[in-house]
Amino acid sequence: MKFFTIVPPFYLILLFPLSLAAQHTSSNLTIYLPDSIPLEFVLIPAGQYTMGSPEDEIGRDRDEAPQQRRQIEKAFYLGSYEVTQAQWLSVMHHNPAVFQQLPTHLKQPVENVSWQDCQVFLEKLNNLGIGTFRLPTEAEWEYACRAGSQTRFYWGDAEDWTVHRHAWANSRSMAMPHPVGEKPPNQWGLYDMSGNVWEWTATAFHPYGKPEDKMDNLRVFRGGSWFDFAPSQRCANRHKHGIQEKYTSIGLRIVMTVYE
Numbered sequence: 001m002k003f004f005t006i007v008p009p010f011y012l013i014l015l016f017p018l019s020l021a022a023q024h025t026s027s028n029l030t031i032y033l034p035d036s037i038p039l040e041f042v043l044i045p046a047g048q049y050t051m052g053s054p055e056d057e058i059g060r061d062r063d064e065a066p067q068q069r070r071q072i073e074k075a076f077y078l079g080s081y082e083v084t085q086a087q088w089l090s091v092m093h094h095n096p097a098v099f100q101q102l103p104t105h106l107k108q109p110v111e112n113v114s115w116q117d118c119q120v121f122l123e124k125l126n127n128l129g130i131g132t133f134r135l136p137t138e139a140e141w142e143y144a145c146r147a148g149s150q151t152r153f154y155w156g157d158a159e160d161w162t163v164h165r166h167a168w169a170n171s172r173s174m175a176m177p178h179p180v181g182e183k184p185p186n187q188w189g190l191y192d193m194s195g196n197v198w199e200w201t202a203t204a205f206h207p208y209g210k211p212e213d214k215m216d217n218l219r220v221f222r223g224g225s226w227f228d229f230a231p232s233q234r235c236a237n238r239h240k241h242g243i244q245e246k247y248t249s250i251g252l253r254i255v256m257t258v259y260e
Contacts, residue, residue: 028189029077029256031130033090041077041256042189044144048072051142052208052236057152059160059231063238066208070139077256078136078144081180081191082109082199083121091125098248099176107179109197114246115219118200122254132257138203138220138238140255145194145223145235147187152234154186154193160230167195167233173226177249194233197251198225205240217242225249 029041052067053060086106089095096112099105113121118135125133136144151157155166164172166183173195181191198221206214218240224233227249231237241250 028080029258031256033087033125033128033130035090037086037090039087040080042080044072044076044078044140044188046072046075047143049143049146049148050150051139053152053234057234057236059152059234060236061238063207064236068208070143072140072143076136076140077258078140078190079253079255080185080189082197082251082253084108084180085110088113088121091128092121096246104179108177109180109192109251111177111197111248111251112246113200113251115200115241115243117246118252121252125254133254134257135200135202135252136255138201138222141199141201141222141253142235144188144190145186147190149187149235154235155184163194163230163233167192167224168226169195169224169233170227170229175226177226177251192223194224194235195228196226197223198239198247198249199223199251199253215240219243221250 027043029043031039033039048069048071050067051070053064054067055065084106085095085097085108088110096117097105097108097110098112099108122133122135145154147154153163153166163169168178168183177196180196183192183195185191186193201220201222203220204214204216205218205220220238220240222238224237
């Protein structure tokens, strides 16, 4: 087991095995933002998978084909949860979320953020000196969502009505996002990879197999949301929006790079 310390520059650096700024095990990592707000990560192993959906998958869209074999070369840490309003507020000192009516709103995922807003958040987070952070690529996102599965949903090929056991989706979401982590995680310990809010990725949209046709003004977001019905919660489902567009159904989940 390896331990290391990550601390903001304005704290005295202490080389103890565990610190208030970071706690690390072989598969999980917790760092602390200002105001002692935790940010938790799961180590996603390197590996291969088939990206996209087969022709006979119910509810599939044309932009999910052709299927392609993808290699994830290196393990990476991915947020156990979607970034919450509390975490965004800790870094940015303002809360853009529309859904702030309930006492639990700070535990809900931040939403109403554009892809460009996420870049500002990541820049400020990186400037804290507690690590290096980014959005996942689209390939990393689907790989982590599937968690070793190749089924329609990460919990299997079940009927659409079973989605509500695993994800906050229309029509059981009560037309709003919910505190993160209330539904069961996938096999790799990631919560809300389907439902609650869509999640921006780093990837410019392009048809599969045609990276030369990428559209730099459009970014892919994944995962379905509280607003969307069951077919949108599938692992292979993908959508795109302009980098300045923001919606109450789109948030983010982040990657932390740990240098060995």
